[in-house]
Amino acid sequence: MTSVDHSHAPPSSTSQDIKIIKKVLNGYVGFANLPKQWHRRSLRRGFTFNIMAVGESGLGKATLINTLFNRDVMHKSGNKLNNLDEDQEDDFEDAETEPSEKEGEVGVNIKSTEAEIEEDGVKLKVSVITAPGFGEALNNIDSWKPIVDEINNRFDSYLEAESRINRSTVVDNRVHAFLYFIEPTGHSLRSLDIALMKQVHEKVNLIPIISKSDTLTDEEVHEFKRAILADIDHHGIKIFSPSVSENEDEEVVANTKHLIETFPFAVIGSTNEVQTGDGRLVRGRRYPWGVIEVDNEDHNDFVKLRQLLVRNFLEELKETTANVLYEHYRTEKLRKMGIEQDNAVFKEFDPATKQEEERALHEAKLAKMEQEMKAVFQQKVSEKEKKLQRSEADLFARHKEMKDKLTKQIKLLEDKKVQLEKQKLLPQEPSPQPAPQKSRKGFLR
Ligand SMILES: Nc1nc2c(ncn2[C@@H]2O[C@H](COP(=O)(O)OP(=O)(O)OP(=O)(O)O)[C@@H](O)[C@H]2O)c(=O)[nH]1
Ligand SMILES: [Mg+2]
Numbered sequence: 001m002t003s004v005d006h007s008h009a010p011p012s013s014t015s016q017d018i019k020i021i022k023k024v025l026n027g028y029v030g031f032a033n034l035p036k037q038w039h040r041r042s043l044r045r046g047f048t049f050n051i052m053a054v055g056e057s058g059l060g061k062a063t064l065i066n067t068l069f070n071r072d073v074m075h076k077s078g079n080k081l082n083n084l085d086e087d088q089e090d091d092f093e094d095a096e097t098e099p100s101e102k103e104g105e106v107g108v109n110i111k112s113t114e115a116e117i118e119e120d121g122v123k124l125k126v127s128v129i130t131a132p133g134f135g136e137a138l139n140n141i142d143s144w145k146p147i148v149d150e151i152n153n154r155f156d157s158y159l160e161a162e163s164r165i166n167r168s169t170v171v172d173n174r175v176h177a178f179l180y181f182i183e184p185t186g187h188s189l190r191s192l193d194i195a196l197m198k199q200v201h202e203k204v205n206l207i208p209i210i211s212k213s214d215t216l217t218d219e220e221v222h223e224f225k226r227a228i229l230a231d232i233d234h235h236g237i238k239i240f241s242p243s244v245s246e247n248e249d250e251e252v253v254a255n256t257k258h259l260i261e262t263f264p265f266a267v268i269g270s271t272n273e274v275q276t277g278d279g280r281l282v283r284g285r286r287y288p289w290g291v292i293e294v295d296n297e298d299h300n301d302f303v304k305l306r307q308l309l310v311r312n313f314l315e316e317l318k319e320t321t322a323n324v325l326y327e328h329y330r331t332e333k334l335r336k337m338g339i340e341q342d343n344a345v346f347k348e349f350d351p352a353t354k355q356e357e358e359r360a361l362h363e364a365k366l367a368k369m370e371q372e373m374k375a376v377f378q379q380k381v382s383e384k385e386k387k388l389q390r391s392e393a394d395l396f397a398r399h400k401e402m403k404d405k406l407t408k409q410i411k412l413l414e415d416k417k418v419q420l421e422k423q424k425l426l427p428q429e430p431s432p433q434p435a436p437q438k439s440r441k442g443f444l445r
Helices: 031-045 061-069 086-091 145-162 191-200 218-234 250-261 302-311 314-336 343-349 351-428 434-444
Strands: 002-004 021-023 047-054 111-119 122-130 177-182 206-210 273-275 281-287 290-293
Touching (some): 047 314, 061 302, 145 314, 177 191, 191 206, 206 218, 250 302
Antiparallel strands (some): 002 021
16 A cells, blocks of 8 residues: 655645655555454354264263263263262252153154353353163164154255255254264174164264273273274274374374274263372262272273364364265255256366366467467558558559550660661762761761
8 A cells, every 4th residue: 555645745836746655564464363253253153063972871971971061961860870889979960951851751762952051251052962762672673763864854954944045044953973872891882883873974973982981991991992993894884083184283193193093982971079099189980999080091081082072173073064974965865856966066166176167268368369469460461461462563563664664765766766777878879968967977976
């Protein structure tokens, strides 16, 4: 930007040409502020995160979710299966207002619990979707169906909202993370586990976890993990794996790789504080032989799970849901409806195609310019040619004219010559006036 400093340039006519232009050296456009703007907007609107937690009854789903957000998001069941620390139950405050789930109900239901939590002024709306009744029937062949239906319905309502004209109000209810709770048997996956995971792995970010891992020894956990990964691999089940970008900080890369190596996480949950042998107050579970600490990486993988779900990869989970899983669902759905997606419509989103398009456009422009230049040149040449032709014709005409003139002169001279020669022959014949001719001859000499 330039500005004229009038104090240096008085408006007198004499100094009109001597304007002193001061350049304001301010190249700062201000887009570096974008993250802050985005941050403020996000703070105002808050973040949403939808987790589906599925596993058989009493596997510690509610406890783990509460441990994850460090508050009573979920209602804990009275099921004491594997609960070695029953006195902890007394401290629990029931935070959920929803009616108590599934007494005497048959089949799988879907339940959603919402909670809005705030940390340092940042709002997070968590929605926890559970499937009470899963795996409880005598025949669990179709146990997964209501779960898959729920995931699909959520995709469908997003698809519907997205195709409405006013998109600003689209609420994202899609499942961003799917925690599958594996019973700590120490053996291998059961057919129910495999059937469920196979049904959902292409629709959600599947995160299998071994729950209540305090009921297994370290060796058992190690062996169980190995067996689970082998099963998952054998059945071609895809589990969520955070992306590792080598461009990132070395420490971040190492940490992410370490997370992946620790799959599937073996976790414990507890919102109760207990005192350790050395007098520390920690979240954990007390045993006659000591305390198992929730937030201690040497004791279990809870800290890693929290990193994966909340601290480091919440955005990536949401992005993968939107860009990969939902996109896949949408394309498949449209294909089934007989609407083949016209990829040309999405061309501009593909940088390679866009670049190619721009190159083609540029080339076409160049070709057009070349054509125009050629045309101008051609025109100039033909004009010159015409001019040359015209002057050639001119010259020719002039040449002809001169030639004609000369021919005429030659003829005239020749005629004269003949006449003279005739006259020359005359003196041999008697001449009436010999003397003046002589004198003329003498004059000519
Ligand atoms: N040993 C042990 N017990 C746990 C752990 N997590 C939860 N429990 C106990 O297991 C019982 C069931 O826990 P919930 O969190 O209610 O389990 P749930 O999966 O929500 O159960 P349903 O709602 O019936 O499906 C409770 O008594 C918990 O105290 C754990 O990591 N280790
Ligand atoms: Mg529960």
